[in-house]
Amino acid sequence: MAETIIETNGLTRSYGDICALKPLDLQVPEGEWLSVMGHSGSGKSTLMNLVGGLDRPSDGSLRVGGEDLLALSEDGLARFRREFVGIIFQQHHLIPYLTAVENVMMAQYFHSVPDEAEARTALERVGLGHRLKNRPGELSGGEQQRVCIARAIINSPKLLLGDEPTGNLDNKSTIMVMELLKELRAEERFTVIMVTHNQEVAAWGDRTIYLDDGVLVREERMNS
């Protein structure tokens, strides 16, 4: 049995009166690919942000990779994010005035030292070896999302978080991105948590959990 990489107990996040995440107990074993589904506003992003160290819970405990996230300072969380987590958002958040390769190098820069050759290799792995010097505005949505993937994996994270990474992509691009992620996971052996509205996308994972109004209502194991 693999070790548990994420463990939450009574994890809660509320905004004033709104309880975005009701007390949640969740365990994710290392190397698992977990899909998260639910209606809009059900608390999927809230959960991702907490696990990724971008947000702090209102209550409960949260351990990721042996680290108690509640105990970390702001800079401690920043270090946790750059060393442990790779994040891909629905909108391809890239710095508009930097080229593809520079966007990847930026993550290296915050992590340790930028290494252009390594950044180039990462972009070649996501099939963008020919678009290194292009700025985000000159890339298609699918290509931008692949730059984000290259950036997310450049520092060899243990945990890859995707908040609807294929939400804005057409079918063909979606399959391309999913295959890419699967390939990369096979090599790097990171854990994946991916939010999606798409049943087919969820099916790429090992397990799917369903959130409804901040409550984990159902989970489903895939057989493949």
Added chain:
Amino acid sequence: MLFRILKNSFLKRPKAVFLIFLSVAMGAAVATAFLGIAGEISHKMALELRSYGANILLEPSAVEGGGFLREEDLPKIKTVFWKYNITGFTPYLFGVADFSAGGKKERGVVSGTWFAKQLEVPGEDPSVQGIKGIAPWWEVQGTWPEGPDEAIVGATLAKRLGVIVGKELDATVHGRTQRFRVVGVVTTGGYEEEQLFAPLVTVQSLLQKQGKVSRVLVSALTVPMDEFGKKDPASMSKDEYEKWYCTAYVTSVAKNVEEVMAGSRAKPIWQIASAEGSLLKKLNNVMLLLTVLALVASATAVSTSLMASMAERGPEIALMKAVGADRFQISAIFVGETLIISIAGGVVGYLLGDQLAGIISRTVFNSAITSPLWLFPTAIISALVVAIAGSVAPLRRALLIEPVKVLKG
């Protein structure tokens, strides 16, 4: 990488960067110009103030010299350590005389002096010394005396004697009489209006005091007295004394002159010296205040521009934080940008300010100035201060950005 981020971020927002650059450059330019001409203004102002009267009085010390100073010592005043600060001096020899003119008789003071004497001192530039130089406010109706038997008479004395310009007048001392031709009547607003002023040599022979002088008035450029200047030189250590001697306090210049005039004691004329000192100090404070205000204004402008561009850069900063940039790394980017802009702004501001100082000096004071060496580093430092002060608030806002709120997905 930091460099690439900075370079591209500059190229992406040339307008915003230019605005900030302009604010810093203006601040540095104004500071440079003000500080550059401050020294010049003080100097010019001090020179102007010298026309309000001598600030050092030399008198015979009570102990030696028999109550008189020696005329032959006078040229030595042009050779002392502070000679370039001494803008002028005049000797006086006083005596009581019986004046008579047109049948009227009055007792009064006859005063021998220099009016505008050509003074040649070996090894020094020739100069003109006398009342005309150190008391420019004297109003002479008529002309200044030129011949040995020409004199000017104080307005009050002239009235009592009933003399006018062109008339003659006799002065009698111990049975010796000297006839003077009145070439001018002088109004000073002071005790001088009771006296008759004639060339020193003539009065010396009338009083039988050849080569003698009762007092000397000296006009010198000095620096305002400060705490150190007020200390008693007698209680100073050797180093302190040297420092005191080499600072142009009115007291140290006085001491300097006293040393070359045998049997003399030099006293600052405090009502002049201290009024002058406080005026100069106020002037310097005003210049400093204006400089600080200019810097505050440009720091405010920098802050406003940075704040405005911050709104636009929110997503970028949020993204950097999301991929793991900590507060130090975010600050480094900001500080880096600010440093580059402010150094560039400082250099340009310095060049502009230096020109500005030159123009001001030419138009207002009619003289060229050379900017002091410390002005360049001062300009750069003031640019840095402006930039740093201006980026405190924007940086704080940047550090408070929460990536979750900005990067909603």
